Amino acid sequence: MTARSTDGTRASGAPARLVVIGENVMDLLPTGHGAGVLRASPGGGPANTAVAAARLGTPTRLLARIGSDGFGAMIRERLLGEGLDPAGLLAAEEPSALALASLGPDGSARYDFRMDDAADWHWRAGELPEELEPQVRALHAASIALFREPGASRIESLLRREHGRGRVTLTLDPNIRPDVIGDPATARALALRHCAQAHVVKASDEDLAFLYPDLSPSRAALALAALGPSLVVATLGGEGALAVSHGVEASVEAPEVEVVDTVGAGDSFMGALLTWLDRRDLLGDGPRARLAGTTRGDLEEMLRFAASAAAVTVTREGADPPVLADLADHAGDAV
Numbered sequence: 001m002t003a004r005s006t007d008g009t010r011a012s013g014a015p016a017r018l019v020v021i022g023e024n025v026m027d028l029l030p031t032g033h034g035a036g037v038l039r040a041s042p043g044g045g046p047a048n049t050a051v052a053a054a055r056l057g058t059p060t061r062l063l064a065r066i067g068s069d070g071f072g073a074m075i076r077e078r079l080l081g082e083g084l085d086p087a088g089l090l091a092a093e094e095p096s097a098l099a100l101a102s103l104g105p106d107g108s109a110r111y112d113f114r115m116d117d118a119a120d121w122h123w124r125a126g127e128l129p130e131e132l133e134p135q136v137r138a139l140h141a142a143s144i145a146l147f148r149e150p151g152a153s154r155i156e157s158l159l160r161r162e163h164g165r166g167r168v169t170l171t172l173d174p175n176i177r178p179d180v181i182g183d184p185a186t187a188r189a190l191a192l193r194h195c196a197q198a199h200v201v202k203a204s205d206e207d208l209a210f211l212y213p214d215l216s217p218s219r220a221a222l223a224l225a226a227l228g229p230s231l232v233v234a235t236l237g238g239e240g241a242l243a244v245s246h247g248v249e250a251s252v253e254a255p256e257v258e259v260v261d262t263v264g265a266g267d268s269f270m271g272a273l274l275t276w277l278d279r280r281d282l283l284g285d286g287p288r289a290r291l292a293g294t295t296r297g298d299l300e301e302m303l304r305f306a307a308s309a310a311a312v313t314v315t316r317e318g319a320d321p322p323v324l325a326d327l328a329d330h331a332g333d334a335v
Contacts, residue, residue: 016061016085017137017283018053018274019168021128021155022046022145023120024064024079025097025113026071027263029318040071041318042078044097044120045143045175048264051082052271052309052321058278061085063128065119067096072119090127092119097144101263108262113180115144123151128158132168137283138274142173146194147181156194163197169277169287172198173270176210184210196227199287200277202270204235218242230291233303235269237262241307243299246292250299255311264319265310271321272309276302 025044050062062084066072068091075096080086097118099111115121121144132139139162146152162168174191181187188211195201195211201224203211208220215223221234221244231245242251277283280298282290305327312322 014059015133015135016059016087017135017278018050018058018060018140019063019088019132019136019138020046020050020053020060020140020142021063021158022049022142023097023118024066024075025099025115025120025144026075027111027318028098028100029263030102038100039318040074042071042075043099043264043319045173045267046140046145047075047079048267048319048321049140049142049173049270049274050084051079051319052264052268052313053274054082054084054271055321055323056272056275056309057324058271058275059085061088063088065090065092065094065122065127067119068093069095071096071098092122094119094122106259111177113144113177115148115180120145121148121151123154125154128154132162136168137278138169138171140171140173140270140274141194142270143175144177144180146174147187147190152190156190159194159197166287167285169200169283169290170198171200171202171274173202173266174207174211175204175266176207178210192227195224195229198229199291200231200233200273201229202233202235202266202273204266205237205239208234230288231294233273233306235266235310241269241303243303245294245299248294248296248299250296250303252300252303252307254307257311257315259314260317262314263317264321265313267319268313268321269306269310272306272327273302276305 023044024047027041027043028038050060054060066076097115099113205217208217212220221232225232225244233243235241240253308327312326
């Protein structure tokens with residue numbers, strides 16, 4: 001198996017340093033060729049994040065259950081084609097999750113999900129790894145799979161176990177989809193519980209509004225940081241992004257680009273964020289100590305790098321993250 005190199009060519013694979021757990025979703029996207037004419041494009045927040053990190057040069061494994069239908073075959077082909085470690089891809093009997101996407105005038109995406117019986121949330125005993133290999137530096141969990149049973153409880157147990165071991169950095173992107181995560185109060189309590197044991201949390205302004213409806217994004221980020229994470233990053237769409245780490249705060253503006261659509265932008269941001277942390281040796285055993293000395297300048301560089309990845313993605317149709325060479329115009333010295 002080969003992995004895409006940082007300049008867009010192909011290079012030999014390497015043992016995974018990043019493990020991502022979560023769903024794949026087959027996005028059904030409008031094509032501009034009339035009502036009802038759709039294009040099927042493999043997506044899903046965690047899968048997009050894994051692809052984004054891999055394209056930027058981070059050896060990555062996605063832990064995912066792949067549906068038994070034709071969409072599942074397309075999903076598997078995408079993940080293997082991006083050089084993700086195949087060891088995490090389980091063949092499942094259930095069908096793939098679907099999302100019908102509609103785009104607003106500004107390119108923002110909204111989704112109508114079809115996923116009640118999807119493979120992604122039906123983790124069974126023995127399917128998740130009993131331990132992570134020594135080279136794994138971070139375990140990232142995200143999105144709908146965190147909330148839908150029966151798999152959500154198994155994922156929570158995995159995260160709790162790895163938190164107790166303290167050998168990897170736990171990172172989290174709640175990527176909250178209120179329509180498909182059940183009772184809001186229950187989902188909010190679960191999301192905050194996950195945030196409290198994570199070392200790094202990335203949340204959108206929409207996530208923060210769900211978790212803390214009475215707070216501004218900046219105050220909500222501070223409230224999340226008070227739960228225990230060493231690093232909290234908030235994405236604010238066209239307003240940029242901010243970060244809080246051990247009392248240090250930083251923010252950056254969003255790069256100015258022509259938006260085609262926003263599909264996968266937050267996931268590309270997350271993949272780039274993980275890549276930047278990995279390249280700076282800020283992921284791994286003793287995660288809180290690794291992040292303790294982060295300066296404002298570090299946070300600004302990190303945010304510029306991640307925001308540049310999101311900016312490139314919104315100039316393209318669908319979830320199409322950049323390779324490293326694509327970021328030079330936006331990220332500057334952060335590349």
